[in-house]
Amino acid sequence: MASHAASPTSEEVAAHLRDLRRRHPDLVKVSRLGETREGRPLHAVTITDPEAPAREKQHVLITAGHHGNEESGRLVALAAMDWLVTGAAAAVRRRQKIVILPNMCPDLAERDQRLPTRGRPPMRDHGPGGPRTPEGKAFQRVARALQPEVYVDMHARGFSGCSYDMVLWSEPRSYLEDDYLLHRIAAEMGEAGERAGIPHVVHPLSWPGFMSESPDVSSANAFCYREFKSLSLLTETAESNEYSHPARLRARSGLARLKALLAWGNRRFPKLPYPGYPCYLMGMFQGGLVAVGRTAAERRRSRVELWRRRRHLKELYFGPHPTPPDELCIRMRYAGPELRVGVGVQTRVRGERRIAEARLDGRRLRPSRTNGYFTWQYEGHTYLVIALPRLKPGEREIEVRLGR
Ligand SMILES: [Zn+2]
CATH class of the missing domain: 3.40.630.10 (Zn peptidases)
Structure with a gap:
């Protein structure tokens, strides 16, 4: 009893x-x-x-x-x-x-x-x-x-x-x-x-x-x-x-x-792009993969899929080293099955900057929340996410030129 x-x-x-x-x-x-x-x-x-x-x-x-x-x-x-x-x-x-x-x-x-x-x-x-x-x-x-x-x-x-x-x-x-x-x-x-x-x-x-x-x-x-x-x-x-x-x-x-x-x-953690619990970054605020999508449900699918395939991400490099003031180069090598969810790559730079040009494997990207790039600023620094609608196995190179 x-x-x-x-x-x-x-x-x-x-x-x-x-x-x-x-x-x-x-x-x-x-x-x-x-x-x-x-x-x-x-x-x-x-x-x-x-x-x-x-x-x-x-x-x-x-x-x-x-x-x-x-x-x-x-x-x-x-x-x-x-x-x-x-x-x-x-x-x-x-x-x-x-x-x-x-x-x-x-x-x-x-x-x-x-x-x-x-x-x-x-x-x-x-x-x-x-x-x-x-x-x-x-x-x-x-x-x-x-x-x-x-x-x-x-x-x-x-x-x-x-x-x-x-x-x-x-x-x-x-x-x-x-x-x-x-x-x-x-x-x-x-x-x-x-x-x-x-x-x-x-x-x-x-x-x-x-x-x-x-x-x-x-x-x-x-x-x-x-x-x-x-x-x-x-x-x-x-x-x-x-x-x-x-x-x-x-x-x-x-x-x-x-x-x-x-x-x-019910709020957004300011070093991450979306409202809601800050559980969808795989890496550091300075550089990592981030779930992307139009809705919370799409971002959940993206997060869980990215997380499940994490062992197949063989390289994620943020450079070049030493980093020049106006350019970034991000390289990624993924060896798993094609990811049919949004995949984001987040990084940030000092100061309030604008993106003069962003390219993925040489192809010019447009501003977009789901297929291209987007930015925001917090405490005087600029956060950048490159958003890809899916990710096939292989190597990817992202090049970014920063403007004032
Ligand atoms: Zn207990």
């Missing part, structure tokens, strides 16, 4: 979902993903504005309760849903589709138990060979359909009592801006959680196996980064069955840090 301290229980979560859907049938969709081994339903809740165009939406995936005794994760998931249907969340609903799996392991929740006594823990069911647990399979189905820009796995520091919460991320691929961006996002989340009333600790996850592009790593966070290049985060709420901060405070602090995260999806 679950003790009263393990609230919300699976039944309380299910009742909350029914009530939310009844009160907001236009905004809330509850789907039944399947059943646990013990026959309890697994639910996903989707909240978005049905009037706003789906192709322009950012996708967010949130899970809670991967560890059954960590009820604060479920508590924060319910608080997030309650906020997402309010007027204050209208702008987020217009630009984002948020899918929440609020109770990943109802069988464990029922027993206030962290991990199953036999078999794989569902959170670690994403290594080679694919998932085996019903919970792991349900999670992957949702994640593959969504290809989320952001994934958050919400946990609780059981046994830690009235102590501190955490925002964690870890081990993205090196020579990408992901580590910088994740740290920055996590820091904002932690500050928001502190203002809401609970001290926070923010640092990279150094726990083995939590986030890496290696296919051997089995956590849900690793899966979303490896497959979709989602910004993958993990949060922890302080709790214990003996002492905890009041439930209202735990919910408020957990919600505050999620709101800080969701705000990123």
